[in-house]
Every structure is written in structure tokens, then in C-alpha cells.
Amino acid sequence: MRVFPHFVFTGFSNCYLVAPDGPGPATLVDPGIFDGELLKLIEKNKLYISTVLITHTHDSHIEGIKTLAKIYEAGIYAFRETVLDFKTRVIRQGDKIKCGELLFEVIELPGHSRDSLAFKIGNYLFTGDTLTAGLIGTVVHAYARGLLISSIKQKLFNLEDSVYIFPGHGPPTTIGIERLYNNALKQAL
Amino acid sequence: MFGHQTCEHPSCNNTALHLSEYCSQHLADKQSYIEKISAFINENTEFYGLNLSGITVSKLNFSQKSIRFCNFSHSEFTQCNFVKSSLYMVFADFSVFKSCDFSHSSMKWTVLSGSLMEDCNFLESDLVRSAFVGAETKNCKFNNSDLYSSRFVSAKLHHTEFMDCNILRTHFEQTLLDEVSFKYSNMAEAYFDKEVGPA
Numbered sequence A: 001m002r003v004f005p006h007f008v009f010t011g012f013s014n015c016y017l018v019a020p021d022g023p024g025p026a027t028l029v030d031p032g033i034f035d036g037e038l039l040k041l042i043e044k045n046k047l048y049i050s051t052v053l054i055t056h057t058h059d060s061h062i063e064g065i066k067t068l069a070k071i072y073e074a075g076i077y078a079f080r081e082t083v084l085d086f087k088t089r090v091i092r093q094g095d096k097i098k099c100g101e102l103l104f105e106v107i108e109l110p111g112h113s114r115d116s117l118a119f120k121i122g123n124y125l126f127t128g129d130t131l132t133a134g135l136i137g138t139v140v141h142a143y144a145r146g147l148l149i150s151s152i153k154q155k156l157f158n159l160e161d162s163v164y165i166f167p168g169h170g171p172p173t174t175i176g177i178e179r180l181y182n183n184a185l186k187q188a189l
Numbered sequence B: 001m002f003g004h005q006t007c008e009h010p011s012c013n014n015t016a017l018h019l020s021e022y023c024s025q026h027l028a029d030k031q032s033y034i035e036k037i038s039a040f041i042n043e044n045t046e047f048y049g050l051n052l053s054g055i056t057v058s059k060l061n062f063s064q065k066s067i068r069f070c071n072f073s074h075s076e077f078t079q080c081n082f083v084k085s086s087l088y089m090v091f092a093d094f095s096v097f098k099s100c101d102f103s104h105s106s107m108k109w110t111v112l113s114g115s116l117m118e119d120c121n122f123l124e125s126d127l128v129r130s131a132f133v134g135a136e137t138k139n140c141k142f143n144n145s146d147l148y149s150s151r152f153v154s155a156k157l158h159h160t161e162f163m164d165c166n167i168l169r170t171h172f173e174q175t176l177l178d179e180v181s182f183k184y185s186n187m188a189e190a191y192f193d194k195e196v197g198p199a
Helices: A036-044 A065-071 A142-155 A175-181 A183-187 B030-043
Strands: A002-008 A013-019 A024-029 A047-053 A075-078 A096-099 A102-108 A117-121 A124-128 A164-167 B046-048 B056-058 B066-068 B076-078 B086-088 B096-098 B106-108 B116-118 B126-128 B136-141 B156-161 B176-181
Touching: A002 A036, A013 A036, A013 A164, A024 A096, A024 A102, A036 A047, A047 A065, A047 A096, A102 A142, A142 A183, A175 A183, B030 B056
Parallel strands: A024 A047, A047 A075, A124 A164, B046 B066, B056 B076, B066 B086, B076 B096, B086 B106, B096 B116, B106 B126, B116 B136, B136 B156, B156 B176
Antiparallel strands: A002 A013, A013 A024, A096 A102, A102 A117, A117 A124
């Protein structure tokens, strides 16, 4: 399996192309943009997008769906029933999503937003804005912050230190790094 | 992505090192492995999907080489030359870099979190969207570099220079700044001492 990060310059966010080792169906996580560079990356590797996974429905993570839908007939998986007027396949905690040989597991992580999800495949975890390198996601009030922190502690910190995290903003990290250095989470322990 | 083969030592689940059937913990002859991997690095210019986790090397020449999707975690590099190298999605967390030169390098989506960097140069480099979370620097120079969207959260920076750097959206929250210079850098556009997550 391969993971290609793609910087979404309009929303300063990250989109990820998750692909098998060879050609075939691939997954896009959080298409905040769908531009020529991303299309070239997909085509050059003889891939096609069959699955779109949405960690949450903030604009910088979904705007590319409009262009993508004109090129690929991909299933859109999200917590909400619609994203930008596109009907989705609604997913919840523990659901599995198959894309060719790739199998993603859904983890619900409310806090940054009500619809926040993470997707785990093997040793790789896509956390959206819930957990990024050294930081936790922004929240609108204290209750949401508590919810976010408890979501991370219960559902992510039970994973091994070696799990790679690919967040919605900024550089990648690992569970081990966050356990040691994420101050918001350490203070809450 | 970072090596496929599992270590052949019974009951070990670690990924085997590149050009070996074992992980660094179960290498029978570490010295001959270091010689073999050093020769491999010297002979090649492009590296993809290498696992070199847990090795100790010195005076290796990575200059002008492309390193993509590699795992250098828990390793030790002394006097290694990374000048004009290109690192893309490289995990070098919890590693030690002593007297290494990364000047004029390009580092994207790269992780040096939890690492110790001593007497290292990162001059005139593109260190974009890279993680130095919890890292410790001593006598390091990042002058004239682009650190856009990189993160030094919880890092300990001693006698380190960030002169004339682009630190737009660079995070320095909870960072120990001991004799650190940001002269001519755009400090107002970086995040200091306040917990700020993504929008």
C-alpha cells in the first residue's frame, strides 16, 4: 500500500491518495481540492478513484468533490447523509470500507466537529483535524474539548506507538510521538 | 510503504532492514551490515521505501540524493552530509543527528520529532510541513530557510538560529527557547505559546 500526501493550497489542508502497490482502485481521503497535479498523480500510477473518505465536512476537506465527481464515479463515505449536495454512504464507529485490496476501519471521534471520523488501515491512521502533530483540533466550547480529548484517549491511544498518523493539516506524526509530546493530551491525563 | 519484509527472528514483528532479513535488534553482524548499507548508499542516488530504523552510521554521503518514503527512526547519524538532498515523507523520529549538514536541502512531510540534533546546519533549506515535535536542538542553524507549516511544538531549542526564515504557520507552542534568534523572521505569522489547532 502507498500513501501520497497532496497539499490543498486553498484551505492549507492535506488530502491523501491511498493506493495499492500496483494499478487499480484507489481512495482519496479529504479531497479539499481536486487539481491537475492530483489528477496527474492518479493517472501516472494507473489508478482510479473509487472511494472518497471524509473525516469531517469543513470546506477545506471537501471542496474538491465537485470536480472529482465530474471525472470519477466514486462512492463518498461520511458521517453525514449529504456532502455538498452529494449523497453519501453513511458510516459509523466500527464500519469497514473496502476499496479493492484496501480495507479501512471507521473510528468516530466527535469533538472538533460532531461528524469527525478517523480511518485506520493497517498501521496507518487518517485523523482529519482531531489529532495533528503536537496539537489537538480546535473546538467551539469546553464540552467539545472534553469530548475530543476523551475520544482520542479511548479510541486512539489504545493503538500501538508505531501507528503512523496522517492528519488533515501539517506534517505527519505517530501515536508514540503524540503520547509523549502532545501537551493538551498530557495535561488531561 | 516503509519496507515490507518482517524480521526473520522468531516472534519478532519488526520490519527487516533494507538488504537484510533481520531488524536492527536481531542483526548478527552489525558492523558488516553497516559496511554493506554504506556502500549501497554511496553507489545510489535515489532511495524509496528503505527501512534503516535503528542503525548507527557516520560520515555517510546523502548529498544531492533523493530519499522518499523511508524509515530512519531510532537511528544515529554522525557527520553525515545531506547537503542538497531531498527528503520526502521520511520518518526519522527519535533519532540522533550529530554534526550533520542539511544545508540547501528540501524536506517535505518529514518527521524528526523526538530527535536530538546537535551542531547541525539546515541553512537555506525548504523544511516545509515537517515535524520537529518534542525534538531537541543544540547549536543548530536554520538561517534563510522556509519552515512553512512545520511544527516545533514541545521542542527544546538551545543556541539555535532561525535568522531570516519564513515561519508562516510554523508552530512553536510549549517550546523551550534558550538563546534562540528569530532576527528578520516573520514571527508575527508563527504560533507561539498558545494552543492553536487547525481551523
